[in-house]
Amino acid sequence: MNMLFKIPRIFKIYRVGIKSMGSLIDLPKVKSVDQCLKGLINGKLDAQGTSSLDIGCGSIPRNPFNAELAYGIDIRDNSSGKIKCADLSVEPIPFEDNAFDYITAFDILEHIPRVIYAPNRRFPFVELMNEIWRTLKPNGYFLSHTPVYPYSAIHSDPTHVNVIAHDTFTSYFDDVQRGAKIYGFTGSFRVVSQHIKTPHLISILQKIA
Numbered sequence: 001m002n003m004l005f006k007i008p009r010i011f012k013i014y015r016v017g018i019k020s021m022g023s024l025i026d027l028p029k030v031k032s033v034d035q036c037l038k039g040l041i042n043g044k045l046d047a048q049g050t051s052s053l054d055i056g057c058g059s060i061p062r063n064p065f066n067a068e069l070a071y072g073i074d075i076r077d078n079s080s081g082k083i084k085c086a087d088l089s090v091e092p093i094p095f096e097d098n099a100f101d102y103i104t105a106f107d108i109l110e111h112i113p114r115v116i117y118a119p120n121r122r123f124p125f126v127e128l129m130n131e132i133w134r135t136l137k138p139n140g141y142f143l144s145h146t147p148v149y150p151y152s153a154i155h156s157d158p159t160h161v162n163v164i165a166h167d168t169f170t171s172y173f174d175d176v177q178r179g180a181k182i183y184g185f186t187g188s189f190r191v192v193s194q195h196i197k198t199p200h201l202i203s204i205l206q207k208i209a
Contacts, residue, residue, distance in 0.1 A: 133187025
């Protein structure tokens with residue numbers, strides 16, 4: 001009797017999972033980040049005089065856009081003058097407005113809480129997206145590389161607290177729907193492209209003034 005009661009719920013969960021996976025099938029598959037940037041770097045981007053910020057960089061900032069200057073932010077202290085220490089779950093990006101041509105986030109957004117109470121309610125993920133928009137130059141690019149639902153990698157790490165879906169950026173942080181506006185999002189991004197590098201979603205967004 002109990003099993004019969006659970007069958008409709010199990011089927012619903014399965015159906016939602018299949019639908020979500022189906023939405024990923026429509027996205028182009030790549031084996032590297034370089035494949036996603038090929039069209040931008042070849043003919044559109046000029047590295048001379050440009051700067052890039054890699055958030056959650058560890059000891060060495062990534063620089064896939066081949067910017068002339070590469071900076072980083074990490075939660076751990078670092079002696080390098082180009083890497084600043086900050087906890088982006090509760091602190092702003094420690095750089096001035098319109099500072100960077102490119103910002104990258106490799107496997108960090110899934111660690112940023114969606115909602116916290118400390119002591120007042122805040123939306124750290126939305127706040128970080130505001131900070132990324134603030135510190136990017138007009139028409140600058142943001143690259144996100146994060147596990148995507150429904151792959152198990154989004155849940156397997158116990159420090160993952162933010163679930164990114166295929167339509168998180170296109171529905172909440174884009175320049176059309178801007179669904180996150182009700183949570184305090186003040187920026188606007190054009191979603192340039194999205195690719196799947198299993199189990200990751202690679203999203204490239206452009207700051208719209």
